[in-house]
Amino acid sequence: MEDFIETFLNLDIARQASPILIQGLIQTLLLAAMTVPLGLGAGIILAVLSTRKNPWLRYPLMAFVDFFRAIPPLVLLIFLYAGLPFAGVDLGAWGAVALGFLLNTGAYYAEILRAGIESVPRGQPEAARALGLRPWQVWVFIVLPQAVRNVLPDLISNTLEVVKLTSIASVVALPELLFQARQAQSVTYNATPIMVAALAYFILLWPCVRLLSRLENKQIAGKR
Amino acid sequence: MTGWEKFAFSFLNPRVAAEYAPKIIEGLGLTILLAACIIATGLVAGLVLATIRALGIRPLNWLIIFTVDVFRALPPLVIIVLIYFGLPNAGIDFSGFGATWLALSLVLMAFAEEIYWAGICAVPAGQWEASRALGLRFLPTLFRIVLPQAIRIAIPPLVNRTIAITKGTALGSVVAVAEILGAAQSAMAFSGNPTPLTLGAIAYIILFLPVVFAGRWIETKFAWKR
Numbered sequence: 001m002e003d004f005i006e007t008f009l010n011l012d013i014a015r016q017a018s019p020i021l022i023q024g025l026i027q028t029l030l031l032a033a034m035t036v037p038l039g040l041g042a043g044i045i046l047a048v049l050s051t052r053k054n055p056w057l058r059y060p061l062m063a064f065v066d067f068f069r070a071i072p073p074l075v076l077l078i079f080l081y082a083g084l085p086f087a088g089v090d091l092g093a094w095g096a097v098a099l100g101f102l103l104n105t106g107a108y109y110a111e112i113l114r115a116g117i118e119s120v121p122r123g124q125p126e127a128a129r130a131l132g133l134r135p136w137q138v139w140v141f142i143v144l145p146q147a148v149r150n151v152l153p154d155l156i157s158n159t160l161e162v163v164k165l166t167s168i169a170s171v172v173a174l175p176e177l178l179f180q181a182r183q184a185q186s187v188t189y190n191a192t193p194i195m196v197a198a199l200a201y202f203i204l205l206w207p208c209v210r211l212l213s214r215l216e217n218k219q220i221a222g223k224r
Numbered sequence: 225m226t227g228w229e230k231f232a233f234s235f236l237n238p239r240v241a242a243e244y245a246p247k248i249i250e251g252l253g254l255t256i257l258l259a260a261c262i263i264a265t266g267l268v269a270g271l272v273l274a275t276i277r278a279l280g281i282r283p284l285n286w287l288i289i290f291t292v293d294v295f296r297a298l299p300p301l302v303i304i305v306l307i308y309f310g311l312p313n314a315g316i317d318f319s320g321f322g323a324t325w326l327a328l329s330l331v332l333m334a335f336a337e338e339i340y341w342a343g344i345c346a347v348p349a350g351q352w353e354a355s356r357a358l359g360l361r362f363l364p365t366l367f368r369i370v371l372p373q374a375i376r377i378a379i380p381p382l383v384n385r386t387i388a389i390t391k392g393t394a395l396g397s398v399v400a401v402a403e404i405l406g407a408a409q410s411a412m413a414f415s416g417n418p419t420p421l422t423l424g425a426i427a428y429i430i431l432f433l434p435v436v437f438a439g440r441w442i443e444t445k446f447a448w449k450r
Contacts, residue, residue: 164300
């Protein structure tokens with residue numbers, strides 16, 4: 001037991017590693033603060049466009065969304081970071097992460113929002129149009145608010161996944177929380193920094209997980 | 225060379241593709257094996273936890289809920305790194321395959337438990353009461369009346385979650401598992417050409433695109449009636 005505490009919960013090492021872990025945490029929060037709004041914005045645009053009747057717009061967009069949902073985000077990231085430089089396009093770690101996460105999370109948000117938009121009864125936008133609202137007003141004031149409400153648990157769940165996703169940026173040496181923890185671990189030969197990082201993720205995301213399981217249970221119970 | 229030729233030489237190079245395609249196909253086999261292992265252990269472990277939770281033993285339920293929350297909140301890569309790079313410091317060694325299998329099984333277990341449990345809660349109380357009134361004991365009621373209905377309710381979200389977690393097998397490349405991405409990366413390093421990465425991406429698309437379609441189909445087929 002003492003050995004276990006020595007290697008996994010060593011306070012001295014935790015203290016030593018805390019400055020770079022905090023730097024890492026800040027990078028993780030920055031990454032999340034960048035990825036969530038960008039992905040959500042892209043998702044709304046993709047979802048709204050893919051409800052258009054025009055098949056030349058609808059099917060390519062569905063293919064785009066399915067493609068980026070089928071490909072694991074790490075594969076996409078490695079492709080952008082290690083593959084593209086061969087074509088003379090060097091995005092750097094931040095660029096590759098930003099673009100990769102945008103494509104991946106945009107596709108997921110789009111799929112969720114599309115389901116939400118389809119769940120809004122036809123009569124709603126029709127009635128809004130009949131009352132004289134302009135098309136953009138119908139989207140912003142009538143359809144999207146109801147769509148978001150209908151798929152709120154899925155949206156929160158995806159946002160949680162996006163924050164967790166930021167950890168894979170460590171693979172391309174972006175100095176976020178997991179990367180810094182790995183660095184600290186390899187310097188100290190002790191697993192405490194990784195445990196501290198795991199604890200930080202847990203403290204950060206636990207409230208979100210709790211909220212989510214309540215919403216999900218309510219949703220499933222309500223549907224029966 | 226024109227721009228297109230340069231691009232084709234880098235990303236669609238037939239010579240490199242022919243040389244390393246067998247490696248990528250081996251990687252594809254390993255990805256499928258890893259995914260099958262994770263699905264088997266994760267879904268079963270999740271069902272076991274949900275069943276224990278249905279017994280309603282308070283302290284045990286708190287423990288289950290906490291465990292589930294932990295593995296829902298932690299990024300899978302953090303768990304893999306902790307098992308693969310952390311546990312050896314305590315004298316417990318895992319292979320890359322073992323670490324990825326264990327980590328993703330725990331994650332799938334956590335999500336699956338939540339989904340099964342939501343399914344169990346969604347079975348109307350009248351089903352429990354009627355079954356007990358007909359003289360079935362608690363466990364037969366659970367296994368023969370409630371769980372079959374709960375699992376049916378759980379299928380669509382379970383399929384989607386399983387797909388999402390199975391895509392995490394690519395994380396195995398970080399701990400030296402030669403699955404598709406790992407094989408493609410080492411082939412790229414050997415050949416100095418990113419064509420293997422293109423092959424790897426194609427392999428993932430071939431593997432997961434049908435699954436994405438199937439997930440969407442199952443979602444509409446099993447959709448609850450509103």
